[in-house]
Each structure stands twice: as structure tokens, then as C-alpha cells.
Amino acid sequence: MTRAKVVDRATRILDAGGPDALTLSRVARELGVRPPSLFDHIEGLPGLLRALRIRSFEAQTELLRAAAVGRSEDDALRAVALAYRGFTTAHPGLYRISVRTYVGDAPEVQRAAGALLSAFLEILRGYAIAEDELVHAARFARGALHGFLTLEAEGGFGLATNVDASFERTVDAICRALGTWTSPIGGWSSASTARGRPSRPRRARMRSAELGR
């Protein structure tokens, strides 16, 4: 019984049964030991979750780097997107657990998350995007990819008609947006924007209705 085996088994349970299925009792049962025995290898449930998050971030980072090597711009982004989708499909639970609790988490987790972030930034460096716009572009691209995959994993697309095609179109759209990235002041990037830049959104006020009290 080693720490790695505990985390391995937890990963399997997580991927197969979702977050609610993962309990120390179950991990212990499947490993043939009693729950308290796990505490000699992980620091309780929080420690196990921490280990899983780190594993998830590291896997994603490596994946991303491997997919991008030797490619650039749209080519790199497409490869990364495909690899990412492969990951969320193969390890839905592990992916999910990496979302949530970046902030306030242990330094090691923060570090793993940071590595993923910078790997992503690296890929976007191929595009003709001003340095101070890069972070915005990265947030957009990562968010778009992440949002699609999350919704897909959660079944948020309702009837699963043609999700593959939707994904291709989504990646295309991201590439298109990155290829025509603009600064808010004037045109920066090589290509001119297709439809200019429509009026700045005026701050709309929202009512939070009678939710929560």
C-alpha cells in the first residue's frame, strides 16, 4: 500500500462515479484496508483531494505541452484542443476536480495550476498579439475551451446531437478570434477586424431579484 496506489484508486473512483462517489471509506474498502489506515499515506480527505488536483493539473500541463510541440498558432491550438477533449473524456472526474478551489488552496496546488496557465500562454505567443493583450487572449481561449468541455461533460448541451461538429466549430471560432485580436485603442494585430469594433458596452445594471432572502 503506497500513497500512489491510494491516489490511483481514488482517481478511478472519481472518473467512474463522479465526485460524490469518492469517499475514504470506499477507497479503503477497494484497497482492502480500513479507513484509518489511509491516514498514514494521505492527510485525510482534504489531502487526497489536494493530491488529485495536483495530479490533474500536472497531467493537463504535460498533455498541453506534448500536443503543442512542433506546431504553432492555429495548428497548435487545434492539437491542444483535441488533446484536452481527449483528457476530459478519459478522465471526467479528474478534470472536474481541477476546476474549483484554485484560490485559497495549498501552495503546491497553486503551483501546479500556475504551470498549466503559463503553458497555455506559451502557445498563444505564436499569434500576432501584443504582449499586454496576451493575458486577455489566453483567458478568452482557455475559458472558451474550458466552458465547452465542462458543459459537454455535464451534459449541459441537452440532446447530444453533433457535439463533435460543435467542437470543431468552436475551435474554429477561437482560432478566428485569436487571429483577429484587437486592442481596445486601435488596430494592433496584422489583419484588420472584419466588423470593426462595435460600441463599448455600457454598464448595464442588474437586479438580483429576490434570490437568497
Place this chain on the structure above:
Amino acid sequence: MTRAKVVDRATRILDAGGPDALTLSRVARELGVRPPSLFDHIEGLPGLLRALRIRSFEAQTELLRAAAVGRSEDDALRAVALAYRGFTTAHPGLYRISVRTYVGDAPEVQRAAGALLSAFLEILRGYAIAEDELVHAARFARGALHGFLTLEAEGGFGLATNVDASFERTVDAICRALGTWTSPIGGWSSASTARGRPSRPRRARMRSAELGR
């Protein structure tokens, strides 16, 4: 003590303390009753979560409709995006809980989720996008919005430098992509694409490494 009060209090706890803070014990304590008393108003914890998800979807749907009324295309999308961000900021817990568990959930929850989906589709109808492309465009737009807001809410952007600007850029990027939406066959929409349509991504194979065993 009414059902509505239970759900209200649960919403507050959820928004203030996150998913882990929400327990029946706590709801009961804050309402001045004992836990079993709650069972006369909700069907246990699963029932409470169900009610919360429904409330979340309904709130989002109404919000979206209200923001879009009287506007179209980019104008509508910008307003919707702002309203959405306002919602996730005001009710992070309630928003979170709507993500996850679409599939396999109770019919009422499915219905509430479906209403949100179709409201979103309605907004995109203003764009010059072919009918059979609409669903793809909606998945992209919703995913991008959702992904950004999720990452922001989870602190996934690391140092919170200029997230407001990132959001504006992201909404711009979504508008741009929708304005230049293409069909995979040929040009459909009004504007021609800025950078043509690069080679179809070839299915990359991924290794799932030694994760989960």
C-alpha cells in the same frame, strides 16, 4: 416555516460559504428548527439541491431574457454577458450548483435547464447564421461565456489583474466570432472570414498516461 424560506436560506448559505457549507443541519440551525423538521418541506438533501438548481436555471433564464429584450446581435449579447457576470458575482454558489448534473437529473430540472438553453438560442437568431449552424454557435457562445465566468469564480485566472478588461475582450471576441460564423462547406454568413478556414484538424491520438491505475 415554508418551503420557500428553506430554499432562501439554503441559497444564502450556498452563496456565502460554497457547496461544502450547505448542510441540512446548518439550514435547520439557522432557521431555528431541528433537521428532521425540514423533511416536511423538502425531500431531503437531494430535494433541496434539486430545488436550488431549478431556482438557479430559472433566475438565469429570466435574467437573460430581460437583458436581451429590445436589443439584437452584438448589443444583445453584450447586455446578456454583463447580466450573466452580474449573476455569477452576486450568486456564485447558486451559479455553481447549476453546473453539473444536467444529465440524469429530475425532469423538472431538465426542463428548467432546457428553457435556459432555448432562451440563449433565441438571442443568436439575430445573427446571420444558418439554422443548422445555430446550435453550434450557441454552444460556442455559451461555452465561452460560461468558461470565463467559471474560471473567474474559481480564481482560475491566478492574480486577478485586469479581469474586467479580459471580460470585455472576451465578449468582443465572441461577437467577432459570431459575426464571421462559417459553415464547414462554404461561406454562408454575410462577411467573409478573415483568415479563411485552415486545414481540418487531424484526429490526434492521446495517451492517458498512467492515470487511474
Place this chain on the structure above:
DNA sequence: GGATATTTCCTAACTATATTAGGTTGGGTT
């Protein structure tokens, strides 16, 4: 090789949570 230290598992016990069963009470109805 034998004494010792460390690792790894165990049982026992405690806490919190969700949940069921069944009792009490008071307001409103016939």
C-alpha cells in the same frame, strides 16, 4: 545478529451528517 526505530496496519471511540419512525400540538374544518 540482535536491539531499535520506523512503517503500516489495526481496533476503539468520537463527531457530524442525513434520514426514518413515530409522537405531540395547535389551528382550522365539518
Place this chain on the structure above:
DNA sequence: AACCCAACCTAATATAGTTAGGAAATATCC
């Protein structure tokens, strides 16, 4: 006045996580 039922209660059970402390196996050191 008798009744019903809505809304609360106490008591009890099951499961999860966790701590304390002990026993056995394994590694380490003289």
C-alpha cells in the same frame, strides 16, 4: 365537539471522517 392535518418534536440508525493508541512487520544501525 370531534376531527384532521400541518409542522414541529424526540429517539434511533447508518455512514463518513477523524483521532488515539496499540501490534506486527520491516528496515536500520551498532
